[in-house]
Amino acid sequence: MSDAVEVKTLIIDEQEVSARRGQTILEVARENEIYIPTLCHMEGLSDVGACRMCLVEIKGSKKLLPACVATVFEGMEVSTNTERLKQHRRTILELLFAERNHICSVCVANGHCELQTLGQEQGLTHIRLPYRNPQLTVDASNERFTIDHNRCILCTRCVRVCAEIEGAHVWDVMGRGINSIVITDLHEDWGSSSCTRCGKCVQVCPTGALFDKSKVGTDHPKNPEFLPYLNLMREAQ
């Protein structure tokens, strides 16, 4: 009896849904086609709860919880799209757009960018905060890929995919606060690092920060769909 699946029932946006014990709110919402915006989450990778886009309200709790890591409990009532949440999401997106140099018109990811899509979707029309315009570097030393730190939002998907899926752990985060950047190895050039050139990080990058040199201009869709499949096949082995 110990491995019997425990079923929980809960309400997400006035819709009654059922879930297995231990499932996250996000998983259950997606199974039931209830949309919750995400940015650092990626199916197939561990969750860090860093981008705060997926915060939801739980009835009876003042604290907002990240849907990607918060697990369900019986009788939970979740709201995913209240005015309060919408306003916070817009402010967080504003903070991201003002943090580095996100100029869509000259970006390789224009039209395929998750940050851009979220901005449109959340009704962001302009940025009220002062742009920080930091002077950041571009590392094109890798023969296949380039990283443009000006477009990085520090979601750490590259760090996680490299450590968890590729098993190389080439990427990591250096520095703290507003000065954090992702680095390869111990802050060596990407080209001379221990990178295996597998390109998984490029596929999971939500913006134009990591891109493939062989693709020109804006014709640059990314295909992270391989991840859940890869995980499934590994588990099956």
Place this chain on the structure above:
Amino acid sequence: MTIEELEQIATSVRQEHEKYDYEVNVCMDLACASQGADRLREALVKEAEASGKKVLVRRTGCMGPCSSGPLVRVDPAETLYRHVHSDHAESIVASLGGEPVAELQCDLSDHFDKQVRVVLENAGYIDPEKIDDYIGRDGYKALLTALTEMTPNGVIHRITESGLRGRGGGGYPTGLKWGTVSKAGGDMKYVVCNGDEGDPGAFMDRSVMEGDPHRVIEGMAIAAYAVGASKGFIYVRAEYPVAVSRLTTALREARRRGLLGNNICGTTFNFDMEIRLGAGAFVCGEETALIASIEGRRGTPKPRPPYPAVSGLWGKPTLINNVETYANVAPIMRNGGKWFFNMGSERSKGTKVFALTGKITNTGLVEVPMGIKLWEIIDVIGGGVPDGHKLKAVQTGGPSGGCIPADMLDLGVSYDALMAAGSIMGSGGMIVMDDTSCMVNVARFFVEFCMTESCGKCIPCRAGTAQMYTLLSRFCDGSGTMEELELLEELCGTIKDTSLCGLGMTAPNPVLSTLKYFRNEYIEHIVHKRCPAGVCNIKAPVEVLA
């Protein structure tokens, strides 16, 4: 080590002390040591030997009133001398048995009378590097009694009964936390002591670790027995080298005496601990970041739940308490939960140590019963604001706290009252500000601290604190607008609601509390382009000639 052996040591320590007619205690805490207390002690030892009198010269931990340092207290007369230097050694030793040295003597009875010393009961009375001194003052008695006479549940019950709440700032009921960890399953559990004190102007935990390290070790060992842990970690910031060396010595002595290790006191209880050094990140005081740091990973917080009580160090149930919380454990065990419960205010029990700094006469370490009025701390214990200036505000809780204006000094100090006033108890920093402080600039100082100490993991804290800093800087240099003030308030709301850990969630507090009580100062900066306190360098507006 058995209780009988412990009592033998205590008796022999007392007998040893009775051989001396006088005890000269020299405060060797950082503030006094930096002014030459070690030279003073050497001079005193030399003079004492030369005089032929029976004098014990002892180094001690922090006595409290740091601004009067270096301090010397001569027992049994309890004569307190301030600003003592090595030249004074001769006259002090000469005065023993006669009249005290008038020019050095100071009367700080106002300062001490209102204080109640529980955590600091040994400060100024024991040599921190001598375990026997601690045992001589009932040290380790609580641990051995608990091990031989009480069940773990009995210990938790006593802590719960005392009403002790976490002294790190959050104020979570300690007994409840211990109960949760003890109920968690698994054969491996950890206890961790958070000594990563990082608030600007706070040094309570440092003084406890430096002045009475065995008290922390004993508290942790009792906690380990109560929750069923066998391994402990003391996480101390590397900026506290003296605390680290005193703790290292203390651990070595405790092991030698059989108070740490296997089968302590002949029971089945095994417990030992290690010191782990922080590498200078404020965020590592946050419990999940602290855990990551001990595990050897980058010190960034994780979303909670799961709480460390369920899944902490290496995924095992972990009890994390602050230094001062552990320091309260032994006295509670010795004197009973009721004794502690009867001190303090309705929902905040016991005493709290504050590091009193800023524009105040007696800066230093004070321990007061909860519920004491703020004005009693400032005017009576602290001796008021010096140089004829007027008190403006009291900042509590460090960068996560807020400013309480001068007209609210009748507030009783407790977790709930401070929270209601828009500040927090925090770990115990208390910074007094007078009319020469600009509150916009003060808010900017704390926001700058949060900005540079943000780990960068979540966006609201990483980018939000930087934006708050930019906006506040614009107010300070006179280029801000009223629209930007509105934007700042909205930003504060988002950062407070959406940040991942406590550092981010509380980062807007200095701004929100100064806006609540000193909004006019912001308006002065923005509309009239002037700084009322004369701190901010606002250039006169350029007149455009027609």
